[in-house]
Amino acid sequence: REPSARFPPAAGRYHLYVAYACPWAHRTLILRALKGLEDVISVTVVHPIWQKTKPDDPDDKHTGWVFGNKDGQPFVNTIGKGGPFLPCYPGNEPDPIYGARTIRDIYELSNDTEGKYTVPILWDKQLSAIVSNESSEIIRMLNSEFNEFAKNPDLDLYPEELREEIDDVNGWVLPTLNSGVYRCLNATNQAAYDEAIDIVTRAFDRVESILKKCRFLVSDSSLTEADVRLFVTLIRFDEAYSVHFKTNTRSVTASPALLNYCRAIYQMPHVAETLNMQHIKLFYYCSNPTLNHYSIVPRGTDFEMLLKQTIAEGEKHYVHFL
Numbered sequence: 523r524e525p526s527a528r529f530p531p532a533a534g535r536y537h538l539y540v541a542y543a544c545p546w547a548h549r550t551l552i553l554r555a556l557k558g559l560e561d562v563i564s565v566t567v568v569h570p571i572w573q574k575t576k577p578d579d580p581d582d583k584h585t586g587w588v589f590g591n592k593d594g595q596p597f598v599n600t601i602g603k604g605g606p607f608l609p610c611y612p613g614n615e616p617d618p619i620y621g622a623r624t625i626r627d628i629y630e631l632s633n634d635t636e637g638k639y640t641v642p643i644l645w646d647k648q649l650s651a652i653v654s655n656e657s658s659e660i661i662r663m664l665n666s667e668f669n670e671f672a673k674n675p676d677l678d679l680y681p682e683e684l685r686e687e688i689d690d691v692n693g694w695v696l697p698t699l700n701s702g703v704y705r706c707l708n709a710t711n712q713a714a715y716d717e718a719i720d721i722v723t724r725a726f727d728r729v730e731s732i733l734k735k736c737r738f739l740v741s742d743s744s745l746t747e748a749d750v751r752l753f754v755t756l757i758r759f760d761e762a763y764s765v766h767f768k769t770n771t772r773s774v775t776a777s778p779a780l781l782n783y784c785r786a787i788y789q790m791p792h793v794a795e796t797l798n799m800q801h802i803k804l805f806y807y808c809s810n811p812t813l814n815h816y817s818i819v820p821r822g823t824d825f826e827m828l829l830k831q832t833i834a835e836g837e838k839h840y841v842h843f844l
């Protein structure tokens with residue numbers, strides 16, 4: 523907000539590159555929706571299934587996010603099995619700014635070639651530069667820096683009086699749940715998996731115990747960024763993590779407290795529009811053929827249908843905080 527700031531707040535200047543599949547990117551979509559910034563910051567959603575980003579270079583093994591191409595051809599996974607997958611799924615769009623094929627291309631346009639070509643990206647269209655690719659930074663920018671353009675400027679998901687508590691909750695939810703589930707996925711021996719799943723299970727029980735007593739993680743009356751950061755993990759838990767990551771010691775569906783909590787956030791204005799379970803399942807089950815050679819996507823029990831159901835009696839006050 524300083525006059526000399528490189529990235530001053532402005533309507534129409536910034537663009538979000540995201541994946542519906544990615545929980546870190548999902549955080550930014552939720553903040554954009556809750557704050558009412560849809561007409562202020564544009565967005566493009568990439569294809570859910572990772573593909574080779576330099577397919578014409580046999581020595582380049584990188585796989586990652588690509589843009590949808592409605593004129594493209596169906597394809598198989600990166601080891602030549604599974605599919606055929608559509609070149610464009612509902613919600614996918616081509617890159618509207620540069621016509622880039624991949625997220626890697628966007629990074630390379632900003633001279634970033636370190637190899638971590640992740641989403642989300644908050645992009646400055648005027649300077650052709652990355653503002654940030656760290657979701658925790660982006661959600662705070664969306665929360666406070668664009669209020670003069672937002673439809674819901676008074677909504678504050680990181681209020682000053684709760685910041686210490688929010689930071690404390692984020693401090694243990696991140697390593698034990700948000701990232702903790704990935705430790706289960708990435709375990710290469712039984713001991714490592716056992717240690718990781720114990721951490722996830724204890725953290726799951728901890729948030730459940732809090733949410734049996736309170737409507738939200740930090741404040742009984744207010745949604746905060748801590749809830750957004752937890753929500754994006756919980757709504758992936760039963761459909762993706764429980765099966766693919768082997769986090770099957772617990773289930774959101776089996777927890778009335780957590781299911782109602784997820785329903786409440788999902789049913790807040792415009793949040794449902796940020797959730798695309800098809801993209802989530804395609805990404806997790808089809809992007810890493812080392813773990814799932816034939817990219818078979820489990821059918822599941824339609825967790826999103828449960829989110830659409832009426833919140834249990836006595837919990838309906840959840841939805842009216844906005």
